[in-house]
Amino acid sequence: MTEKRIYADNAATTAVSDVAFEAMLPYFRESYGNPSATHSYGTAAKRAVEDARKKVAESIGARINEIYFTSGGTESDNWAILAAAGLRKKKGRHIITSAVEHNAVHNTVQQLEKRGYEVTWLPVDKYGMVSPEQLEEAVREDTILISVMTANNEIGTLQPVRELAEIAGRHKVLFHTDAVQAAGHIPLDVRELGVDLMSLSAHKFHGPKGVGALYISLRTALPPILFGGGQEKGKRSGTTNVPGVVGMAAALEDAVRRMDENVRKVTALRDRLIEGVLNLPGAALTGHPVQRLPGLASFIFKDVKGGPLVAALDEAGVCASSGSACSAGAGEPSRVLKAAGIITAEDVAAPLRLSLSGYNTAEEIDEIIRRLPAALKRAASESVLAGPDNMDVD
Numbered sequence: 001m002t003e004k005r006i007y008a009d010n011a012a013t014t015a016v017s018d019v020a021f022e023a024m025l026p027y028f029r030e031s032y033g034n035p036s037a038t039h040s041y042g043t044a045a046k047r048a049v050e051d052a053r054k055k056v057a058e059s060i061g062a063r064i065n066e067i068y069f070t071s072g073g074t075e076s077d078n079w080a081i082l083a084a085a086g087l088r089k090k091k092g093r094h095i096i097t098s099a100v101e102h103n104a105v106h107n108t109v110q111q112l113e114k115r116g117y118e119v120t121w122l123p124v125d126k127y128g129m130v131s132p133e134q135l136e137e138a139v140r141e142d143t144i145l146i147s148v149m150t151a152n153n154e155i156g157t158l159q160p161v162r163e164l165a166e167i168a169g170r171h172k173v174l175f176h177t178d179a180v181q182a183a184g185h186i187p188l189d190v191r192e193l194g195v196d197l198m199s200l201s202a203h204k205f206h207g208p209k210g211v212g213a214l215y216i217s218l219r220t221a222l223p224p225i226l227f228g229g230g231q232e233k234g235k236r237s238g239t240t241n242v243p244g245v246v247g248m249a250a251a252l253e254d255a256v257r258r259m260d261e262n263v264r265k266v267t268a269l270r271d272r273l274i275e276g277v278l279n280l281p282g283a284a285l286t287g288h289p290v291q292r293l294p295g296l297a298s299f300i301f302k303d304v305k306g307g308p309l310v311a312a313l314d315e316a317g318v319c320a321s322s323g324s325a326c327s328a329g330a331g332e333p334s335r336v337l338k339a340a341g342i343i344t345a346e347d348v349a350a351p352l353r354l355s356l357s358g359y360n361t362a363e364e365i366d367e368i369i370r371r372l373p374a375a376l377k378r379a380a381s382e383s384v385l386a387g388p389d390n391m392d393v394d
């Protein structure tokens, strides 16, 4: 492989931005105090954490005391769902979520189902979108929580969160949204959206890995799920990842400051990519044509497997991602694509996700389009022999 490598897997994770990196550095080796300590090293670290909290809060229209730092999107989702279920169990045991959630929500809700909660898995249309009318019909007297993601990680579709949260509010049901793919990429305002709980993860918007936040509205008395030293006002024990939260705040503040410019740039790159890829035989766009993340282009190719396609692209110097719609018995096809009716369990078809950031260039997009046909050809021949695919898409 001699050609320049192109990173087009930004929905999986992003490079840490210069501003985030620089902001974090002092908190590893200079100002490395424990923010719970009362001496000067501790108070300096605490100031940094509180400044980070303020920046994260401002970035999503929240109040400072509505932001709780966590170890990332997975923990935030688990906390929101498990704690909300516990909080409201006297009212009922019915939970509503969508069929296209990330596993961090899907598997957590499934755990509750195993513990005796009843779950309604809302269907989606062919674009992967939930309908507010169907949510309205699904709400019951004993519904305690609705969790629907802001943006889908496989196909980029944006959900009508404001309408969904309005329905939840009218029925006095808690509303959680996993905004892990959306934060830093599209404008988010928790008050305007009317959500009670929102999950964020720093590494999806050029912050570091292993750090995130849960927005908990002041009207929601969410109990903890982690117990210990009583950090985060007793709600989330564990020594705060000081460099992590500082990096997260710097990255999010920067992303919000440059949002308009970035959305314009990345949308233009994405549309150039979509246009080029759709010229290839057998390619179809997945996800909503308009209501989608600015940087996410997702496709399906018939008679090709996702694993071989990603491998062939990697060999050609393009880092992309694929869930997989492999044939029955050879593994589990993408739950999201099945829910949207894009594939059946019997289909052999490769989903391809190319996710861009502001660091990508028009030249890179043209290169991806140039390198793709050979990779597809190679993957199609290898797909006949290939075994099961790995299905998970972050």
Ligand SMILES: Cc1ncc(COP(=O)(O)O)c(C=O)c1O
Residues within 6 Å of the ligand: 011, 071, 072, 073, 074, 075, 077, 102, 104, 149, 151, 152, 153, 178, 180, 181, 201, 202, 210, 212, 393, 394
């Ligand atoms: C929609 C969505 N939710 C949750 C997560 C999990 O976030 P984290 O990697 O921070 O645990 C991811 C990413 O993998 C995601 O895309």
